[in-house]
Amino acid sequence: MDKGWVSSQSLLPPTPDNTMFPLLGFPVKLSRPTMELHHDNRKLVAEVDFFSHTPPPNIVKKELDQTPLHINTGLQLLTANTRSDQSTVDDGLSSDAEDKRAKTTELAQLQVELQRMNAENKKLKEMLSHVTGNYTALQMHLVTLMQQNQQRTESTENGVAQGKVEDKNVGVGGGKVPRQFLDIGPSGTAEVDDQVSDSSSDERTRSSTPQNHNIEAGARDGARNNNGKSQLGREESPDSESQGWSPNKLQKMNPSNPMDQSTAEATMRKARVSVRARSEAPMISDGCQWRKYGQKMAKGNPCPRAYYRCTMAVGCPVRKQVQRCADDRTILVTTYEGTHNHPLPPAAMAMASTTAAAATMLLSGSMSSADGVMNPNLLARAILPCSTSMATLSASAPFPTVTLDLTHNPNPLQFQRPGAPFQVPFLQAQPQNFGSGATPIAQALYNQSKFSGLQLSQDVGSSQLAPQAPRPPLQPSQHPSLADTVSAAAWAITSDPNFTAVLAAAISSIIGGAHNSNNNNNSNNNTSRTTISSFSGN
């Protein structure tokens, strides 16, 4: 049995057919190098299909296209095999040593080839990571610019824009309450609370400078030392804690504060992204680490609402609420808010991208028409062009919320291959590589097909939780991994051509003032202070 065999399998580590490389964000099929040997009427076939993979984001495909998926080892294995075959005809004893030497040589060559491929693979991963970083940085920068632009507009038109928006809100949602985040003062007020609440509240004193938005400043838990309850803690904590997600704090905007980067952050912080997904688990997995800090019974829902905060980094202001839908308890509603102040793992990037994209779009849509960036309808369509009927806008909530409804059947156009890799739709949907920030999504799409609807709502209390479209009864087979589901949502947003178009439009409309504040467009993507992401999961 050993005679004439070369164990090509020993060349590779024992990996499953589809291995998820965190950095790549999509499953890579690690197949055996193609090597066909015959001996004693037995045949060993191993393929050099090392780079076979499920569809990655477009950008990845582009890179991979330069590297043939099927690598020609140039080992002329067939010839060798022929010899091997011949040896099977002969007694095999005389050529056995030669065969072994030949196979050994081939083995060495294969190993070299594999090393080369590994190097290339590594390089590709690095490139992907770089591109992802650039994407995220660009996205965050865009948000900052948009907010700055909005601030400029408001400072000149003061009140006019708000009036328009209110009218728009009334028209769309019929609510009587204007979108809160537009209530921020004409100067953009969206100053973060550590500067904002001073004038309106004596209970907090600030030690930070207006620019002191240092995300790394002080550990909130450390600052919150003690008995003095929250007041004392906040007093000494100008950091993220004070930037907390409480909408109440955000209402205390100081119009006199200059607009700066924190403006965008604060504004974004007010925008929540809610994800509805079916899950038996108590919490979805979004790539981040969370610590539960509270639980409350919310009105109108027999299921308690759990409050979590991100613990991946000290002082990370990101919070999330998890609550089961009152109407369908199999549906888990996770609402994210805040901006991570730390790098995110690949798995969390998907959610981060989702939040950033959704929040960006939501906020863009909230801008006055004068900005020409987006309107609610465009927003809705951009986020989910094929499900516009499910996109609704409400103005009855204190802060804008984007709801990603992942509980419906897959969109027939984009998710028509529930059981197969989402190669076609994925590649087609990302002509501009805007989805590179959500690389793990490929894996998500590979595994799930639940995404189908997205709701835009500002009514957290009702619209968000109440079903806005018929929901199919729970089917066990339709329970994707929530991480996947969320990733799919991220993909849905970031990969949408309309989103890219909107993004491009926004960039062009703002580019004039894009001189830039924080050049975050380096490869160190997730660390940007303007990062708006907020999802994570676990």
Next chain:
DNA sequence: CGGGTTTGACCGGCGC
């Protein structure tokens, strides 16, 4: 023992 969870109390906003 350290870290996470539970849970009752506290706080501020909002509507009446």
Next chain:
DNA sequence: GCGCCGGTCAAACCCG
């Protein structure tokens, strides 16, 4: 002013 409600805190508790 009062009560309701959402959000947060932090001591007590639990767990590995």
